[in-house]
Amino acid sequence: MRLLVALLVSTLLIHSLLATPHPSPSPALAGGRRGSEALGFKNATVYDISVAKCAGCGALGAWAESLEFLYYHNLVRLARWELPLAWSPQLQQYARWWAAQRRADCALRHSFPEGQFALGENIFWGGAGGAWRPGDAVKDWAAEGVDYSYAANACAPGRQCGHYTQIVWRGTTSVGCARVVCDDGGVFMTCNYYPPGNAVGERPY
Numbered sequence: 001m002r003l004l005v006a007l008l009v010s011t012l013l014i015h016s017l018l019a020t021p022h023p024s025p026s027p028a029l030a031g032g033r034r035g036s037e038a039l040g041f042k043n044a045t046v047y048d049i050s051v052a053k054c055a056g057c058g059a060l061g062a063w064a065e066s067l068e069f070l071y072y073h074n075l076v077r078l079a080r081w082e083l084p085l086a087w088s089p090q091l092q093q094y095a096r097w098w099a100a101q102r103r104a105d106c107a108l109r110h111s112f113p114e115g116q117f118a119l120g121e122n123i124f125w126g127g128a129g130g131a132w133r134p135g136d137a138v139k140d141w142a143a144e145g146v147d148y149s150y151a152a153n154a155c156a157p158g159r160q161c162g163h164y165t166q167i168v169w170r171g172t173t174s175v176g177c178a179r180v181v182c183d184d185g186g187v188f189m190t191c192n193y194y195p196p197g198n199a200v201g202e203r204p205y
């Protein structure tokens with residue numbers, strides 16, 4: 001099984017190496033791997049896979065920011081041998097719509113009413129004065145992994161782990177996110193997932 005997944009990952013890697021470069025990479029990313037490391041993308045394999053899965057991520061501008069969101073998601077997924085997510089400009093557009101709503105209050109609020117989530121959604125808030133980046137949000141969510149018990153398919157008592165289980169949810173194939181600096185200087189970030197994860201009673205993988 002591991003071998004099969006490894007094979008699949010290397011196939012994806014080869015595919016990414018063969019893929020034509022993104023039409024309009026930001027100058028900082030044009031240097032390829034070396035540029036990627038300077039930007040903090042330390043894992044070249046996950047970086048290459050994410051670039052290949054980020055085909056539409058320049059559609060609404062902010063290519064580097066989209067790639068950063070995607071890279072950190074795929075770092076977590078590939079460590080679990082889950083297939084990488086692809087960037088979705090449609091989900092990004094939805095996330096941007098919601099982030100724009102939060103600019104004025106920076107409230108840590110979901111875009112869907114409780115129990116009526118049409119998409120998966122992870123949200124993050126960082127206070128004014130911090131240069132909160134996409135990697136900060138994804139690492140924060142993924143850190144909940146220590147509180148998830150696969151055997152019980154439950155979080156440790158009093159803990160949250162749904163952000164983590166959404167990130168590694170096997171049936172989820174695409175993600176789109178947005179980051180906004182709020183009027184008070186805080187930062188709000190939101191990611192949407194499709195198909196949505198965290199189906200009640202189901203295990204993530």
Ligand SMILES: *[C@@H]1O[C@H](CO)[C@@H](O)[C@H](O)[C@H]1NC(C)=O
Nearest residue numbers: 043045046075076078079080
């Ligand atoms: C890159 O990330 C993958 C997935 O998380 C991991 O399996 C691999 O060991 C990492 N490689 C390096 C060089 O850190």
